[in-house]
Amino acid sequence: MLRYVIKRLLLLIPVxxxxxxxxxxxxxxxxxxxxxxxxxxxxxxxxxxxLNDQLGVNRxxxxxxxxxxxxxVFKLDFGKSYRTSQPVFxxxxxxxxxxxxxxxxxxxxxxxxxxxxxxxxxxxxxxxVDTFSRVTAMLAAAIPPxxxxxxxxxxxxxxxxxxxxxxxxxxKSFILPxxxxxxxxxxxxxxMTRSTMLETIRQDYVRTAKAKGVPQGIIIFxxxxxxxxxxxxxxxxxxxxxxxxxxVITESVFSxxxxxxxxxxxxxxxxxPSVLAATIFLAFMFGVIMLVVDLIYAFVDPRIKxxxxx
Amino acid sequence: MRKILALLLAVMVVATIxxxxxxxxxxxxxxxxxxxxxxxxxxxxxxxxxxxxxxIYCEGVWSTLDPYGTGCTSYTNMYLANQMYECLVYVNDNNxxxxxxxxxxxxxxxxxxxxxxLRQGVKFHNGETLKASDVVYSFTRAxxxxxxxxxxxxxxKVEASGDNAVVITLKSVFxxxxxxxxxxxxxxxxxxxxxxLLTTECGTGPYKLVSIEMNTECKMTAFDDxxxxxxxxxxxxxxxxxxxxTAVVAFESGDIDYMFCYSVSxxxxxxxxxxxxxxxxxxxxxxxxxxxxxVAPLDNKLVRQALSYATDRDTMIAIAYEGLAxxxxxxxxxxxFGVSKDQYYNHYEYNLDKAKELLAQAGYPNGxxxxxxxxxxxxxxxxYAQVWQQSLAQIGVKIELVGSESCVADCTAxxxxxxxxxxxxxxxxxxxxxxxxxxxMANYDNPTVTDLFSKAASExxxxxxxxxxxxxxxxxxxxxxxxxxxxxxxxWVWNKNLNATPHLNSGHPYYxxxxxxx
Numbered sequence: 001m002l003r004y005v006i007k008r009l010l011l012l013i014p015v016x017x018x019x020x021x022x023x024x025x026x027x028x029x030x031x032x033x034x035x036x037x038x039x040x041x042x043x044x045x046x047x048x049x050x051l052n053d054q055l056g057v058n059r060x061x062x063x064x065x066x067x068x069x070x071x072x073v074f075k076l077d078f079g080k081s082y083r084t085s086q087p088v089f090x091x092x093x094x095x096x097x098x099x100x101x102x103x104x105x106x107x108x109x110x111x112x113x114x115x116x117x118x119x120x121x122x123x124x125x126x127x128x129v130d131t132f133s134r135v136t137a138m139l140a141a142a143i144p145p146x147x148x149x150x151x152x153x154x155x156x157x158x159x160x161x162x163x164x165x166x167x168x169x170x171x172k173s174f175i176l177p178x179x180x181x182x183x184x185x186x187x188x189x190x191x192m193t194r195s196t197m198l199e200t201i202r203q204d205y206v207r208t209a210k211a212k213g214v215p216q217g218i219i220i221f222x223x224x225x226x227x228x229x230x231x232x233x234x235x236x237x238x239x240x241x242x243x244x245x246x247x248v249i250t251e252s253v254f255s256x257x258x259x260x261x262x263x264x265x266x267x268x269x270x271x272x273p274s275v276l277a278a279t280i281f282l283a284f285m286f287g288v289i290m291l292v293v294d295l296i297y298a299f300v301d302p303r304i305k306x307x308x309x310x
Numbered sequence: 311m312r313k314i315l316a317l318l319l320a321v322m323v324v325a326t327i328x329x330x331x332x333x334x335x336x337x338x339x340x341x342x343x344x345x346x347x348x349x350x351x352x353x354x355x356x357x358x359x360x361x362x363x364x365x366i367y368c369e370g371v372w373s374t375l376d377p378y379g380t381g382c383t384s385y386t387n388m389y390l391a392n393q394m395y396e397c398l399v400y401v402n403d404n405n406x407x408x409x410x411x412x413x414x415x416x417x418x419x420x421x422x423x424x425x426x427x428l429r430q431g432v433k434f435h436n437g438e439t440l441k442a443s444d445v446v447y448s449f450t451r452a453x454x455x456x457x458x459x460x461x462x463x464x465x466x467k468v469e470a471s472g473d474n475a476v477v478i479t480l481k482s483v484f485x486x487x488x489x490x491x492x493x494x495x496x497x498x499x500x501x502x503x504x505x506x507l508l509t510t511e512c513g514t515g516p517y518k519l520v521s522i523e524m525n526t527e528c529k530m531t532a533f534d535d536x537x538x539x540x541x542x543x544x545x546x547x548x549x550x551x552x553x554x555x556t557a558v559v560a561f562e563s564g565d566i567d568y569m570f571c572y573s574v575s576x577x578x579x580x581x582x583x584x585x586x587x588x589x590x591x592x593x594x595x596x597x598x599x600x601x602x603x604x605v606a607p608l609d610n611k612l613v614r615q616a617l618s619y620a621t622d623r624d625t626m627i628a629i630a631y632e633g634l635a636x637x638x639x640x641x642x643x644x645x646x647f648g649v650s651k652d653q654y655y656n657h658y659e660y661n662l663d664k665a666k667e668l669l670a671q672a673g674y675p676n677g678x679x680x681x682x683x684x685x686x687x688x689x690x691x692x693x694y695a696q697v698w699q700q701s702l703a704q705i706g707v708k709i710e711l712v713g714s715e716s717c718v719a720d721c722t723a724x725x726x727x728x729x730x731x732x733x734x735x736x737x738x739x740x741x742x743x744x745x746x747x748x749x750x751m752a753n754y755d756n757p758t759v760t761d762l763f764s765k766a767a768s769e770x771x772x773x774x775x776x777x778x779x780x781x782x783x784x785x786x787x788x789x790x791x792x793x794x795x796x797x798x799x800x801x802w803v804w805n806k807n808l809n810a811t812p813h814l815n816s817g818h819p820y821y822x823x824x825x826x827x828x
Contacts, residue, residue, distance in 0.1 A: 032716030038380055039457045040734075045722055045749070047456035051380070084373040084524070085380050086508065095525065150555060158559045165559045166551045167526055255551040257371065257525030265371075268715070 001298070005291065012287040017069075019283040020276060024068065027272040028061050034082040034270040055082055057272075068276070078280075079273035083265075088277035091262060096281065098168055099258035102181065102250060103243035105174050107236060109182025110189045115232065117186075118193025122201060123220060133190055140187030149180040149253035166255035177254050181247060185239055192235050196228035203227070229300050237293040241286040245278065361827045362544035364808065366820075367557050367569030371525045371550050376507040377495040378451040383458065388817045389548065390528055394435070395495035395513030398426055398445070398476075399488060403814045405645055405737045407488055411440060411496055411514065412476075421483035421770050426476045433535040434498040435511070435518040442470035447499035449478075460741070461493040483768035485775055486647070486738035493817075516541045516823040526550050530822075542826035561803060568804040570812075570819070574632045577801035586806055590799040592645070593816045594736060596638045597630075597691065599698065599793040600721055600729040604753045607678060608727065614790040616668035618658035620701045627796050630693035635796035640783065641735055641745050643797055645814060648739030648766070648779030657787045665705045677706015684720055684729040687713030691730035694795055721751045731792075734816065739779045740767055746786060754791035 035052035036043070052058050059067075071077040078088050114137075121133040156176060157165035164173050200206065201224050209219045248260035259278050266274035297304045368389055373381040377391050398412040412426040432440040449468040452458050464484040469477045480487060501512035511519050516538070517530040528548045532541040549566060551557040554573030558580070560566045571577040581588040601608045601617065608614060623637040639656050642649050669677065680702075685695045695711050702709055709728060714720060721729050731751060735741055743763040748755050759782055766778035800819065802812040807828040813819055 030716075031714070032719045035456075036719050036722065040383065040718075043457060044459060044744070047459045048722075051456045081373075083381060084508070091524075153556060153559050158563050161563055164565070165563065166553075166556050166565075167549065169527075252553050253556060255526075255553055255556055257550075261552070 001295075005295070008287075008291045008294070012284060015287060016280055016283055019279055020069070020072075021065070023276055023279050024065050024272070025061075027267075027270070027275060028064075030267075030270065032270055033057060034272070037269045037271075038082060078277045081266075081274045082271045083269055083274065088273045089281075091274065092259065092277050092281050095257050095259050095262050095278075098251075098256050099244050099247070099260065101168075101174055102177050102247050102256060102258055103240050105178035106181025106185060106243055106247070106250075107240045109178050110185035110239070111236060113182065114186040114189025115193050118190040119197055119220060119225065121190065121194040122197035123216075125198065130194075133194070137187035137190040140183045140190075143184060145180050145184060145249050146253060148183060149176065149250060152176045152179060153253070168256050173254070173256070177247075177250050177256065180250050180253070181243065185243075188235065188239070189232070193228070193232055196231050197224060200224040200228040226300060230297060233293055233296055233300070237289050241282075241289045244285055245282040362542075363547065364543050364545075364822060364825055364827075365547045365549060365565065365567045366822070367561065367566045368528075368548045368550050369554070369557070369570075369572045370552060372522070372528065373524070374508050375511050375519070375522065377497065377513075378448075378455045378458065379508060380455070380457070382455060383817070385817060385819075389819070390522075390530075391495060391511075391513075392515075392818055392820075393517040393530055393546065393822050394511045394515040394519060395497065396515050397493065397495055398491045400492050400818075401489050401737050401815075403645070405647055407492075411445075412491075415488065417770070421485075421768070422480050424478045424480070424487065425471065426478070428474050428476065429537065430474065432514050432537045433533075434501065434514055435533055436498055436501045437535075438498050438500055440496070440514060441473045442476045443473075444499045445476045445496055446470050447502065448496045449494060451497070451502070452494045458493065460744075461490040464490075483770065484740075485767055485770055485772075486740045489736070489738055516821075517546055520545075536823075538823070541823045543822055546822050567808055568810055568820070568825070569802070571801040571803060574634050574801060577632075577634065577803065580803045581801075586803045587808065587810070588804075589802045589812050590634060591802065591812045591819070592636060592643065592814055593798050593800055594643075594645075594814065595732060595734050595798055595816055596641050597635075597694065597730070597732050597795045597798065598638070598641065599695075599795060600726065600731050600752050601790070601792055602724060602727050602729075602753050603755070603791050604724070605727055607672065607674065608680075610672050611789055612668045612672035613674070613678075614793075615658065616665040616672065616705070617702070617707070618790045618793050619661050619665035619668065620698075620705050620707070621658065621793050621795070622660045622697060622701050623656070623795055624660075625701075626694035626697045629697050630690040631796065631798060634799045634801055636799060638794035638797045640786070640794055641733060641742050641792075642739055643735075646735060646737055646739050647772075648776055649783065650776070650780065653780065653783050653787075658790070660701075662701070662705050669705060669707070674706075677708070679708045681710065681727050682712045683709045684714045684717050684726040685711050686717045686730050686732070687715055691732070695730050724751075724753045737815075739782075742782075743767070746782070746791065752791045754789075756785065756789065759785055 033048070033052055034055055034057060035048040039048055039051060056064065068079065071079065080086060081088050081091060084091065117133045121130045124130050153165045153176065156163045163175050167173050206219060206224055209223055245259045245263060247258060248264055251258040251261045259282060263275055263278045266278065368386055370386040372387055372390060373384065374387055375390060376382060377395050381387055396410050398410060400408045400410050402408050411429055411432060413429050415424055415426045417424055428440060428442060428445065434440065446468050449462065453462045453465065464480045464482065464487055466479045466481045471477050495513060497507065498512040509522065514537070516533055516536045518533045520529040520531050522528040527550065530546040532544045534540055551560055555576070557566065557569060558571065558573055558576040561569050571580065580586055601614055603609055627633055627635045627637065637656065639654055640649060644651050644654050669675065683695060685692050692713065699709050699711055717729060717731070720726050721731055733745065744750060745752065746754055747760045747763055762778045762782045766775045769775045769778065800812065804810050808825060809828065810820065810825045
């Protein structure tokens with residue numbers, strides 16, 4: 001198992017190299033330059049060129065890329081943000097916490113709402129509960145997060161004044177974003193859970209357990225759900241990984257400084273070091289999350305654990 | 311099936327109810343009918359007699375506190391610097407130069423040497439007293455920052471003359487020099503050489519930094535030893551809210567006391583409600599259409615004049631900026647020294663017949679195809695460009711709008727035919743030389759204009775300077791190197807019980823020191 005973990009971690013290296021190359025290339029071929037973005041339209045061209053020289057953006061692509069890799073790998077220096085002149089990981093780590101909280105809360109709500117409803121929907125297939133759940137899931141997945149977030153702000157922050165509309169000052173600030181993200185993902189979780197549960201409860205061993213008189217609850221939660229968990233874990237984990245950097249709209253609506261808005265701002269302002277640092281961080285975290293998911297598989301399914309141990 | 315439909319209907323009804331409960335502010339189709347929007351906590355039900363704090367909205371994150379660092383001229387960074395730092399002088403809304411850290415100044419007979427006498431007894435936030443060496447140090451630092459280049463470019467050297475006077479020698483005579491000094495803040499040399507100004511400060515301003523989280527919030531507190539006397543407002547919190555509609559909600563629910571309506575459509579209802587103080591202030595910014603003067607057929611003055619006649623500013627303002635802008639006829643306004651009120655009018659009133667006539671005179675009786683128009687994407691520029699496109703279509707001129715994230719770079723490199731642009735200006739028309747002397751974005755080159763700008767810059771007699779600018783403006787109106795469209799107005803809203811004064815200059819829009827609670 002340890003060998004497997006190490007192997008997976010080592011495999012992250014070419015992944016991160018690939019991500020770095022792709023992002024570096026995309027940022028390099030974008031029109032515009034950071035000097036102009038930072039100094040604005042009223043700055044003279046000499047001033048812009050001077051700043052671009054200081055930032056090193058006028059060097060050939062290969063020189064810049066190799067230099068970046070050398071500094072990153074051998075000196076752990078990922079450069080300074082063109083915008084703030086601070087080491088890029090200062091901002092990345094400052095925002096990572098917020099992104100983690102947003103993503104975790106969203107997935108937590110999606111899981112808490114989606115999985116039980118999915119199980120219920122599967123167990124009571126074709127009933128009113130099932131129909132209601134499926135329609136709700138479809139609507140939940142269709143609701144645009146921007147609209148949902150705004151509606152929640154109007155109702156709970158402005159009208160009822162129960163919750164804050166923005167910021168990250170307290171735990172209350174994370175409730176509305178949690179609901180904004182959680183509802184659409186709950187829809188996906190519900191449908192996935194229902195689908196896998198339906199497959200599982202039709203298996204022979206479940207029929208045998210019923211015939212033996214095993215209580216319904218034990219059949220569902222000890223036997224069926226455990227076997228249905230693998231795809232659910234996968235979708236939960238990939239959703240979480242995606243939300244780490246992908247909750248840009250929620251971060252913008254609720255003015256929460258996360259990694260998504262850092263990347264978008266970095267792209268707009270041609271702040272290559274910031275975009276690279278955030279993307280590498282997210283790629284690394286995604287890789288780690290996938291590794292954890294695979295390890296959870298081993299915990300849930302002993303057959304997989306045996307396979308890892310070979 | 312019936313059950314499904316019934317459930318769907320129920321959900322839609324609930325959603326509609328929630329939408330109906332939402333106030334009109336923040337809605338894109340807001341009609342400004344003035345319906346009640348707030349629940350009252352932001353409108354004076356709090357016992358404001360005891361308030362000594364204020365919460366101010368900021369539309370973007372901060373990147374630096376360093377008044378001479380990269381990004382120091384971005385508006386959001388300047389909001390903070392304006393409260394904590396001061397300059398030698400300040401230019402007020404009436405275009406008057408007001409002494410701040412300098413009490414007075416003299417100019418040598420040749421116009422090259424300025425001697426500023428410093429105010430006595432001014433303290434920095436670290437307790438040090440302001441000296442000439444601090445000013446010299448501040449200028450030296452400023453002169454290493456590209457974004458401040460416009461302001462220090464005329465300077466050859468800066469020297470201390472004792473502890474209480476600073477001598478600035480210019481490379482050549484530059485008449486508006488003193489007004490430019492409002493853009494170079496003064497920092498404590500002792501503090502700055504030992505500390506990082508990116509995240510700390512040491513100015514002479516009425517507020518000093520308590521804490522800052524660059525992406526969310528900045529707290530300041532009144533400086534007890536401020537030379538003008540301690541501020542009425544003791545504690546200041548600036549909150550970053552990047553989404554305009556969320557900011558309006560925060561304001562209405564009392565989380566914010568003073569803000570500018572980034573979401574311009576929200577301003578009308580807030581104003582009409584009568585619950586808040588509101589103001590519309592002009593900005594030193596002009597949205598304009600660039601014409602590449604060296605690309606045919608735009609090298610023909612008649613074509614440029616025709617396009618000017620086809621510009622419907624009123625509709626552009628209504629569509630692009632919800633009516634919250636003033637038509638612009640120059641890259642300046644009547645607050646700018648050098649622009650007289652009798653010159654500042656629309657020399658090209660919207661008239662499509664006149665436009666067609668001029669096109670015919672230019673040799674294009676059937677219109678022409680101007681190709682692509684580079685438009686700053688994701689902004690109001692797209693909207694007024696669309697209006698212009700429709701107007702031009704009526705006179706047979708075809709343009710294809712192309713959104714661009716690198717519009718500024720393209721225009722600087724003259725890699726365009728027509729383009730939308732936004733440019734700032736200052737209180738002195740001298741600043742406009744960057745638009746009309748060689749290597750400007752419009753690719754316009756008129757030796758007479760260049761010569762007149764040069765003469766004006768080196769003329770210390772204001773009457774003569776004004777005359778030079780008058781001549782320049784006459785030529786510009788005749789030649790139409792670009793088409794100014796509008797000056798944005800900043801819509802401000804603030805708590806009914808808060809006294810505040812929004813200012814004209816976008817970079818210096820407010821000073822908390824001037825605020826107080828009733």
